[in-house]
Amino acid sequence: MSEADAESVTQIREMVRAFARTEIGPHVRAWDEESRCPVDVLHRLGELGILGVIFPEEYGGAGLDYRHYVAVIEELGAVEGGVALTVAAHNSLCTNHIFKFGDDAQRRRWLPRLTSGEMLGAWGLTEPGAGSDAGGTRTVAERDGGGWVLRGSKNFITNASVGGVVVAMARTSPGTDHRGISAFVVPLDNPGVSVGKHEDKVGMRLSDTASLIFDDCRVGPDALLGEVGDGFRQAMVVLDGGRISIAALSVGIARGAFEAALDYARQREQFGRPIASFQATRFKLADMATELDAARLLTERAAVAKDAGETTTLMSSQAKLYASEVAVRVAEQGVQIHGGYGYIKEYPAEKFWRDSKLCTIGEGTSEIQRLVIARELLGS
Numbered sequence: 001m002s003e004a005d006a007e008s009v010t011q012i013r014e015m016v017r018a019f020a021r022t023e024i025g026p027h028v029r030a031w032d033e034e035s036r037c038p039v040d041v042l043h044r045l046g047e048l049g050i051l052g053v054i055f056p057e058e059y060g061g062a063g064l065d066y067r068h069y070v071a072v073i074e075e076l077g078a079v080e081g082g083v084a085l086t087v088a089a090h091n092s093l094c095t096n097h098i099f100k101f102g103d104d105a106q107r108r109r110w111l112p113r114l115t116s117g118e119m120l121g122a123w124g125l126t127e128p129g130a131g132s133d134a135g136g137t138r139t140v141a142e143r144d145g146g147g148w149v150l151r152g153s154k155n156f157i158t159n160a161s162v163g164g165v166v167v168a169m170a171r172t173s174p175g176t177d178h179r180g181i182s183a184f185v186v187p188l189d190n191p192g193v194s195v196g197k198h199e200d201k202v203g204m205r206l207s208d209t210a211s212l213i214f215d216d217c218r219v220g221p222d223a224l225l226g227e228v229g230d231g232f233r234q235a236m237v238v239l240d241g242g243r244i245s246i247a248a249l250s251v252g253i254a255r256g257a258f259e260a261a262l263d264y265a266r267q268r269e270q271f272g273r274p275i276a277s278f279q280a281t282r283f284k285l286a287d288m289a290t291e292l293d294a295a296r297l298l299t300e301r302a303a304v305a306k307d308a309g310e311t312t313t314l315m316s317s318q319a320k321l322y323a324s325e326v327a328v329r330v331a332e333q334g335v336q337i338h339g340g341y342g343y344i345k346e347y348p349a350e351k352f353w354r355d356s357k358l359c360t361i362g363e364g365t366s367e368i369q370r371l372v373i374a375r376e377l378l379g380s
Helices: 003-034 039-047 066-077 081-101 104-115 231-267 279-307 313-343 349-360 366-378
Strands: 121-124 140-144 147-158 165-171 181-187 193-198 209-219
Touching: 003 039, 003 066, 003 081, 003 349, 039 081, 066 081, 066 231, 066 279, 081 104, 081 121, 081 147, 081 165, 081 181, 081 231, 081 349, 104 165, 121 147, 147 165, 147 181, 147 193, 165 209, 165 231, 181 209, 181 231, 231 279, 231 313, 231 349, 279 313, 313 349, 313 366
Parallel strands: 121 165
Antiparallel strands: 140 147, 140 165, 147 209, 165 181, 193 209
16 A cells, blocks of 8 residues: 555544544444434435445545545444444445446436435345345346336345335346346335334444335336346345455454453552553453454455455455454453443443444354355365
């Protein structure tokens, strides 16, 4: 990275850090209790270019790259994981899917509204019976004249009830083969789309998560992204970038948990001295800091490769696997360092702990990441 590029990343990191600490940080506990998605804050992030950070200026984006993007997600995650997750799903899943596989008309119709923050984007792959087995998609799309009719449901969809558009995967040919799945961009105000159950989550409670139901949802021919039957392949390509963002989110959560534990260890006294002076605490902090730095390096390596146009399937999964599991370990040690106060909502340690676990589940579980990594290593 050149000196100018490094300075640019530092500048956007500092801008997002300041925004997160002043506009989000003071409200985290109240919004977490309410399970409230702060849409007004997300719109302001759109005005700052954060909702279009990796997209060209011709589509209203900031024209930056993945090195900037992972810095943005880390800084948001270090303050509030749910907001970071919302931004990540909007950028690297929905908007990126349209950018990568939409035609020029689709890009010009949707991207400026998404990159500006006028609307949030959702992405629909997971179903009640199709989680890790995404090829088991049962939502169907049938031809209807020149257009399509979608029937089925999606669950665990980020931004489902606050978004303006969803990219949804649906089966366009019978059977269970993944080659029979296509991708469609569907406005969420379409009368055939309704929001189902809102999930009452343990963590990431500021991120809107609900199911979507497609009941004779009619869309035009311009809703199809790319070719018929290409949706599953598209989704896997999109997830390569999405997993980098979840790795960055994991790094952010781990950093927030580590910084909270470090501050507490310096201030909390037992036996007449700060607990940071005890070897048991020092070893915990040393391990936390080392694993955090390793996770960040894996994430930045994947981001650099992505910017260079390389295929990042292996690096994305390695970063996502390691960083997400580090987030859980670091957050748990943060609770332990806080002792009893780590289990009380007055302190931030318990929230980082709650938020961290989703990182090992969303956009491919740790088990799926290990399968992907092994497949890439063995060429099978």
